[in-house]
Amino acid sequence: MDNLAELLHGFTIAVTAPHLALMVVGVLLGILVGVLPGLGAPNGVSLLLPLTFGMQPVSAIILLSSMYWGALFGGSVTSILFNIPGEPSSVATTFDGYPMARDGRPTTALATAFGSAAFGALVGVILITFLASWVAQVALAFGPAEYFAVYFLAFASFVGMGGAAPIKTVVALALGFAIAAIGIDTVSGSVRLTMGVDELVKGVSFVVAVMGLFGIGELLVAVEEEFHARAVSSTIDWREVFRAVARLPRHGVALLRSAAIGCWMGITPGGPTAASFMSYGIARRFSRRGRHFGTGEVEGIISPETADHAAGTSALLPMLSLGIPGSATAAVMMGGLMIWGLNPGPMLFVDQKDFVWGLIASMYVGNIVAVVLVLLTVPVFAALMRIPFVVIAPLIVIICVVGAYSVSNSYLDVVMMLGFGIVGYLFKKLFYPLAPLVLAIVIGDKAEDAFRQSMLISKGSLGIFFANNLVTCLIVGGIALLLLPLVLQLTRLWRKPASAATETSVQEKVII
């Protein structure tokens, strides 16, 4: 109950006219950087950071975190409308969001995404409010072995449930791991796989990879398939926004499950990206309409979005209480905290009560402000889908080129992005799944580091993955998820060989 009193005190700080104004400004700027190519939340926040040096720390963090919420919402817009995820965590949203938008329902897709994202964020912030001290302890229990176990779980939940042929999934994964290995290796400090290109020492940026794989890859497929070349006759109806949001409670189970996955991955430092992939994978397995995933299913949008925002929100807690940033944006904000003269760490909650609870209260209010503003913009964004393909296609190319270039002002990135476009096209044509590839690019090197750190600690013994209850549970869970589809398929094959065969061919068509 102490926390509740503190929260009420926090509201008296957050809900003042200047702070509300800062939230609106922050959210609008955030939506802007989220939608614009190549900007993204970390860059937006770092651009704004110098402006905040003269402010009170509470006001400054309210402005920056509101911008973060806005950017998270804005990032989903490009994923859904153009198949270009702005942040790693919104990749999974493209799987069903983009097909639904192309199907003439961009309003529904956007409103569903925003509604479930807001729900996820709300659950995350409630968790922070009541379990702050407990949550901080959980994160401390995570050493390298536990980190590896969490990543393993994320891989297993997704890979084990994908629709593609298992061998193709393995190929895609292996390719992703190879790409993630490019650059300097954390554990040995040596340079790997640069193939004589000096600049590759920086590694392959995620943005470059997904812009090519999804944006350009999809474009190439669309150019080939004639039906795509027509504009989508999307109906833009204000009421559809509210109808879509009102329909959300029907998917209560999916919402709650995704929020739980998101919170868990946010607290254990798995992060929003792993959370969204895992949530999508699990939803695909357990949803009654799981077989239709990848063709524009509502739950295929709800699951990654809810988990992404629940994890993104609850990831701010480790940042405040332990000083580990859960995301790039959180890292920039942490730099800000230091410059404002605050030290993230266990004492922040004791020394700087006004700051911490002002921030937590602003997370409630800021997210409400963000979802209202972003729902208001849905018809505007949805209208973009009416623009004919011949106009949109060059625009997508421009977005991808500018986005890839602006990652680190490098032409090499543009060339690589186009190369990834061809890879993406080939993957689609040959029914290879893109998701495992992207997942391996994003968390492959982290998983590798964690594994090798564990091996250093245990002096090469795999026993470290069964050394305590926490890590054993995670590893066993991962193995079970990995084997489950195999077991199911085997039993099915054993019973009726014929029907199983037709089923796989149906699934081939909706590979994501």
Next chain:
Amino acid sequence: MGRTSTFLLSAAVAVLGGTMPALAAWQPQKPIEFIATAGPGGGTDNLARAVQNIITKHKLIEQPIVVVNKGGGSGAEGYVYGKASAGDPYKVIFGTSNAWQQPLVSKVAFNYTDLTPIAAMAQDEFLLWVKQDAPYKTAGDYLKAAASGEFKMGGAQSKDTDEVLTRMIEKVGKVKLTYIPFKSGAETAVQLAGGHLDSHVNNPSESLGQWRGGTQRPLCVFSPKRLPQGPKITATEGWSDVPTCVEQGLDIKQYEQPRTVWLPGKVTPEQAAFYVDLMKKVQATPEWKDYIEKTSQVDTFLTGAELEKFIKEDLERVKQVAGEQGWLVK
């Protein structure tokens, strides 16, 4: 026409005068790019942004400044970019001692000689940290316990400053430590707090919050004398209360990490002098003092021959450790 001739005139004067203040000699004519060889939020990034902020606030130059992060490959991305921009005085690279340390131990496509050194602006100290409830009270106790050979030392990156210091401790203290590299000092601090490590050698700012929060404490500082008096960090202790490692029988007199500023290679001496002068002005502002204090660093300013000497000495020390460990690249 008039401006050009004044410019030429003052350039001529500068060349003739040799040591005269270089301000008049060269002035930037277009926006300047600050390259932080670290990701957003890290120590190097904070420095670049603090300098940018001070210059903008005090209007030290007319041209706008943009901070760009090129932290890939433990900073190599930024240095390679600096090398590729040879002759371009509009790119200022912010880094650490890894500008000369990294090329020793990994096959990166640059060397510090490809760049023009401007200054070392601040020194980050190193301390030996252990978990709050660890039984040892001094570095001597720590070394005795570490003789078991089971101790795990964490640090940021591999074959970088933290691991070099770890190997020096091993040699001086006659112990064997298992070094576990993580991505950053902050991550290492959390791993120590969770009991997954026995010790680390973080900079003050990387573990300040953890010390205050009572999850870990410093045993000693790798510095010839104790750190300057400052506000108390915990209820009873501040940085100046931490003994030096030499006092405690761990004979490593000095180990610190300078924050360095570079221009690309092949710039003119006037252009380099302009930035040396600019950084001096930055250092004279109250905001700089504030930045130094808040990040718990030590204020210093090395340039010219002094900086060369510092680099040479540091290089020798690292070369020796790297040679013994078999890290040197051919």
